[in-house]
Amino acid sequence: xxxxxxxxxxRYVSLLRLMISKPEKWSMYWKETMRQxxxxxxxxxxxxxxxxxxIGAVSAVQFAYQLKDAPVxxxxxxxxxxxxxxxxxxPTITCLVLAGKVGSNIAAEIGGMRQKEQIDALEIMGVNxxxxxxxxxxxxxxxxxxxxVAIAAFVSIVGGYLASVPTGMVTDSEYVLGLRSFFLPxxxxxxxxKAVSFGFILTSVSCYQGxxxxxxxxxxxxxxxxxxxVSDVMILLADYVITLSLT
Amino acid sequence: MIxxxxxxxSFGDVEVLKGISTVFEKGKTNLIIGRSGAGKTVFLKILxxxxxxxxxxxxxxxxxxxxxxxxxxxDVRKQIGMLFQGSALFDSMTVEENIRFPLDMxxxxxxxxxxxxxxxxIEVVNxxxxxxxxxxxxxxxxQKRVGIARAIVLNPKYLFCDEPNSGLDPKTSLxxxxxxxxxxxxxQMTTIINTHDMNSVMEIGANINxxxxxxxxxxxxxxxxxxxxxxxxxxxxxxxxxxxxxxKRALGK
Ligand SMILES: Nc1ncnc2c1ncn2[C@@H]1O[C@H](COP(=O)(O)OP(=O)(O)OP(=O)(O)O)[C@@H](O)[C@H]1O
Ligand SMILES: [Mg+2]
Numbered sequence: 001x002x003x004x005x006x007x008x009x010x011r012y013v014s015l016l017r018l019m020i021s022k023p024e025k026w027s028m029y030w031k032e033t034m035r036q037x038x039x040x041x042x043x044x045x046x047x048x049x050x051x052x053x054x055i056g057a058v059s060a061v062q063f064a065y066q067l068k069d070a071p072v073x074x075x076x077x078x079x080x081x082x083x084x085x086x087x088x089x090x091p092t093i094t095c096l097v098l099a100g101k102v103g104s105n106i107a108a109e110i111g112g113m114r115q116k117e118q119i120d121a122l123e124i125m126g127v128n129x130x131x132x133x134x135x136x137x138x139x140x141x142x143x144x145x146x147x148x149v150a151i152a153a154f155v156s157i158v159g160g161y162l163a164s165v166p167t168g169m170v171t172d173s174e175y176v177l178g179l180r181s182f183f184l185p186x187x188x189x190x191x192x193x194k195a196v197s198f199g200f201i202l203t204s205v206s207c208y209q210g211x212x213x214x215x216x217x218x219x220x221x222x223x224x225x226x227x228x229x230v231s232d233v234m235i236l237l238a239d240y241v242i243t244l245s246l247t
Numbered sequence: 248m249i250x251x252x253x254x255x256x257s258f259g260d261v262e263v264l265k266g267i268s269t270v271f272e273k274g275k276t277n278l279i280i281g282r283s284g285a286g287k288t289v290f291l292k293i294l295x296x297x298x299x300x301x302x303x304x305x306x307x308x309x310x311x312x313x314x315x316x317x318x319x320x321x322d323v324r325k326q327i328g329m330l331f332q333g334s335a336l337f338d339s340m341t342v343e344e345n346i347r348f349p350l351d352m353x354x355x356x357x358x359x360x361x362x363x364x365x366x367x368x369i370e371v372v373n374x375x376x377x378x379x380x381x382x383x384x385x386x387x388x389x390q391k392r393v394g395i396a397r398a399i400v401l402n403p404k405y406l407f408c409d410e411p412n413s414g415l416d417p418k419t420s421l422x423x424x425x426x427x428x429x430x431x432x433x434x435q436m437t438t439i440i441n442t443h444d445m446n447s448v449m450e451i452g453a454n455i456n457x458x459x460x461x462x463x464x465x466x467x468x469x470x471x472x473x474x475x476x477x478x479x480x481x482x483x484x485x486x487x488x489x490x491x492x493x494x495k496r497a498l499g500k
Binding site: 121 | 321322325327329332335336339349353
């Protein structure tokens with residue numbers, strides 16, 4: 001158990017180290033990065049927005065309900081929804097979802113390339129496979145995932161509004177007042193720190209799982225599951241550590 | 248020319264290759280033949296340094312590639328073309344993009360030059376009209392031919408083919424064999440082919456290495472196969488009673 005932990009950690013770190021090298025050809029890496037940005041970003045936009053919308057809606061309704069008989073002004077609903085989503089829900093939930101969608105996809109893609117000898121083929125041509133297969137995905141994720149998280153935060157807040165204002169739980173001016181109260185830009189910074197860290201974790205872990213696949217389709221399925229499970233656990237751990245150290 | 252010197256390879260306790268020494272000549276189609284599990288693929292992967300031998304040396308002309316570091320190895324690899332058993336085409340790219348990939352990655356050719364080179368190779372492997380298809384949309388034999396085109400697009404000095412004929416009908420096999428032989432002779436490449444296809448052996452076997460249980464059991468060319476009295480070889484090549492009868496008749500026995 002301890003042995004296997006260190007074994008994986010060592011191989012993971014050495015994969016990342018191999019990744020850092022001068023690309024054979026910048027334009028090829030850039031092209032691949034664009035393809036990945038499209039896959040990760042556009043491909044995940046709908047699901048991320050959908051989930052964010054409902055999370056915002058549920059948070060708002062729930063806080064309105066909790067605050068109803070409490071000696072706290074109603075406009076706190078907007079304030080709490082805003083900060084909950086920015087600091088915690090938008091980055092964490094979005095990245096957990098992306099680990100499931102993008103992570104498993106990455107692991108399956110790279111793992112499939114390994115099994116069909118495509119990685120060997122690249123290697124034989126003289127391509128640095130660790131770099132060519134991982135770096136563009138990582139770059140794309142680090143650019144696109146913070147954008148998705150920011151969109152998710154925005155959509156959540158809109159979702160909160162849509163769920164609580166038309167139903168008369170909170171008035172329009174209360175919700176907006178809440179949104180504009182006690183705003184700390186630092187919280188947005190925290191959101192981006194989380195988004196970047198989680199994006200790095202889910203992409204690199206998934207690449208790792210795919211890169212070292214052996215055997216057949218059963219192992220491929222397992223790698224894809226592992227990518228999601230390990231990413232999720234690591235994201236939650238990192239969430240805790242970041243929250244502890246930044247608040 | 249490629250030279251293997253006393254190559255041994257073990258996986259755990261199992262010794263798969265037990266000391267193989269041989270020479271693969273330039274401008275010829277060099278074959279590695281042997282039963283399934285004889286160690287052909289392992290040997291080929293050692294020859295191209297995808298696997299490290301437990302013992303022994305591989306020489307490409309006068310360079311010992313088992314001694315090279317990663318950077319030097321990459322330089323050697325730019326002179327290697329390889330066709331994989333399953334073709335190993337990139338699924339996200341079209342036929343044309345697959346063939347062009349090594350050019351895009353490693354050369355400073357202009358778009359026009361690349362286009363010309365790719366078209367030329369597509370013509371060599373008879374795949375005109377399939378430029379914009381994806382690997383999933385063409386047959387196994389066509390994939391193999393795309394694989395060959397990709398392997399030779401950079402004019403490699405060394406060409407490796409792992410079972411270029413497996414899964415193909417005899418006629419297509421022959422086309423691919425002749426194609427490889429022609430490219431080899433015209434460009435004076437050192438070509439090494441793994442096969443257990445008897446037609447290939449008798450058609451393009453300019454230098455045949457027969458592996459048996461991890462050892463080099465016989466070496467020769469296609470003209471020597473018929474007369475050889477090596478029983479292991481005869482057993483392997485003329486496996487069916489039908490072929491055995493044919494051989495007897497050919498030898499006038
Ligand atoms: N990575 C590996 N780990 C352990 N054993 C291996 C590995 N690769 C190959 N072997 C073993 O080495 C032996 C030779 O395998 P190899 O793939 O070279 O056979 P082959 O001659 O290419 O057969 P075929 O004609 O069926 O392709 C087999 O017994 C196989 O089990
Ligand atoms: Mg084989």
